Amino acid sequence: MSSIPSAKRIDSTLALLRNPYGFIPDTCSDLESDLFETRILFQKTICMTGAAAAKIFYSENRLVRAGSMPGRIQKTLLGEAGIQGLDGKAHHHRKRMFMSLMASERIEALENTTRDLLDRYARDWETTDKVVLYDEVREILTRAACAWSGVPLPEEEVETRTAQMTALFQDAGAVGWKHWGARLARHRAERWAAGIIERVRDGSLQPGQESAAHVVATWRDLNGKLLTPKVAAVELLNVVRPIVAVSVFIVQAAHALHRHSHWQQKLKDDKEQLEYFVQEVRRLYPFFPAVAARVKSDFEWRGYRFSEGHRVLLDLYGTNTDARSWNAPQEFRPERFKDREENPYDFISQGGGDHHTNHRCPGEWIVISQMKAFCDYFVNAIDYDVLDQDLELDTGELPPLPKSRFILCNIKLRQ
Numbered sequence: 001m002s003s004i005p006s007a008k009r010i011d012s013t014l015a016l017l018r019n020p021y022g023f024i025p026d027t028c029s030d031l032e033s034d035l036f037e038t039r040i041l042f043q044k045t046i047c048m049t050g051a052a053a054a055k056i057f058y059s060e061n062r063l064v065r066a067g068s069m070p071g072r073i074q075k076t077l078l079g080e081a082g083i084q085g086l087d088g089k090a091h092h093h094r095k096r097m098f099m100s101l102m103a104s105e106r107i108e109a110l111e112n113t114t115r116d117l118l119d120r121y122a123r124d125w126e127t128t129d130k131v132v133l134y135d136e137v138r139e140i141l142t143r144a145a146c147a148w149s150g151v152p153l154p155e156e157e158v159e160t161r162t163a164q165m166t167a168l169f170q171d172a173g174a175v176g177w178k179h180w181g182a183r184l185a186r187h188r189a190e191r192w193a194a195g196i197i198e199r200v201r202d203g204s205l206q207p208g209q210e211s212a213a214h215v216v217a218t219w220r221d222l223n224g225k226l227l228t229p230k231v232a233a234v235e236l237l238n239v240v241r242p243i244v245a246v247s248v249f250i251v252q253a254a255h256a257l258h259r260h261s262h263w264q265q266k267l268k269d270d271k272e273q274l275e276y277f278v279q280e281v282r283r284l285y286p287f288f289p290a291v292a293a294r295v296k297s298d299f300e301w302r303g304y305r306f307s308e309g310h311r312v313l314l315d316l317y318g319t320n321t322d323a324r325s326w327n328a329p330q331e332f333r334p335e336r337f338k339d340r341e342e343n344p345y346d347f348i349s350q351g352g353g354d355h356h357t358n359h360r361c362p363g364e365w366i367v368i369s370q371m372k373a374f375c376d377y378f379v380n381a382i383d384y385d386v387l388d389q390d391l392e393l394d395t396g397e398l399p400p401l402p403k404s405r406f407i408l409c410n411i412k413l414r415q
């Protein structure tokens with residue numbers, strides 16, 4: 001058996017922080033290997049890239065999630081004891097809870113809520129000089145996510161809850177005060193969500209049976225018991241928070257519409273193109289760089305030993321832009337999705353494998369439908385100009401956005 005190629009440095013934490021999207025694929029390319037070994041946060045870590053590596057990563061019996069996530073990400077982005085750290089039967093059972101929220105009529109209902117909100121917001125945009133798109137979209141999505149999830153959102157709380165949800169996904173990986181702000185946001189958001197769960201359980205709040213608040217509050221684990229208020233709060237936030245996070249992809253889509261402006265006409269003329277366009281944004285614009293797991297028990301892959309307990313990082317962005325799976329991978333070419341056969345391992349912005357049995361994101365259909373609704377609105381419902389601004393994506397932050405947060409002006413609703 002050969003030993004796994006090693007990165008030059010002993011600990012690669014800084015290199016990863018400096019170059020979150022390039023570190024794994026660039027090191028793999030230097031070593032001419034799909035995997036290498038290093039230390040991250042002083043722990044032995046195997047980093048892997050590409051569709052073949054993703055297939056191994058998502059083969060259930062080899063890797064587990066318990067104990068794989070760094071504490072700082074659990075205390076901010078994800079919360080503790082939620083689905084992300086479950087394995088085997090407990091995971092499958094909890095996953096059923098999330099998948100039960102994803103019926104196509106429900107996804108359409110969320111899309112309709114967003115469209116109504118867009119009409120309302122656009123009327124205000126017409127009377128304003130400049131609109132910071134990211135801020136507006138986050139607020140729209142916070143309102144839509146809460147309404148759809150059966151979570152009451154009094155008008156005076158909109159700003160606070162939007163800021164809390166944003167801190168969870170935007171400042172989780174930050175260092176210093178921003179990170180501590182995200183921890184505080186997690187603490188407050190969980191207290192809020194636990195309060196909602198308790199009100200559903202004592203009958204003082206009665207959201208629709210199909211809403212996330214109702215489903216999570218009444219879900220019973222394999223032992224037949226209700227989730228504790230703390231775990232239920234984490235899971236309710238696992239619905240509301242990522243819907244707000246779709247704002248990142250929406251600003252990235254607006255960015256792509258601006259940079260590749262000939263697509264505006266294509267999307268106007270042909271709705272089918274919307275699907276290809278948003279898929280290409282999801283493939284090419286960076287969001288989460290990698291996902292983590294641990295080796296359950298020793299196994300061998302391509303003659304390399306994976307030893308029990310080692311952490312494994314799967315490169316999401318590098319896999320989406322791997323030249324073995326994608327022609328001209330760095331070019332923005334939505335038409336590549338026409339007639340493309342789906343492969344659960346080569347396009348993994350939201351994880352890979354199977355939605356029901358693996359940890360693949362259950363929210364993928366929501367993301368696609370929301371992105372389509374916004375892009376459709378941008379090209380068919382309003383006219384606008386993009387203010388002269390620096391539109392480089394700031395890769396110093398995760399996920400990367402233009403520093404200006406994408407400013408629009410001269411917005412007019414079409415008749």
Ligand code: HEM
Pocket residue numbers: 083084085095098238239240242243245246247249287288291292349350351352358359360361362363364366367
């Ligand atoms: C898991 C990305 C939106 C709910 C994940 C994973 C990624 C991801 C990378 C981990 C996959 C893995 O561990 O293998 C994203 C991105 C989104 C998004 C980039 C865009 C904003 C959503 C939405 C929802 C959602 C809209 C729900 C409404 C979840 C849940 C999990 C998850 C519950 C855990 C699944 C499990 O552990 O089995 N997502 N997601 N996400 N996502 Fe999303």
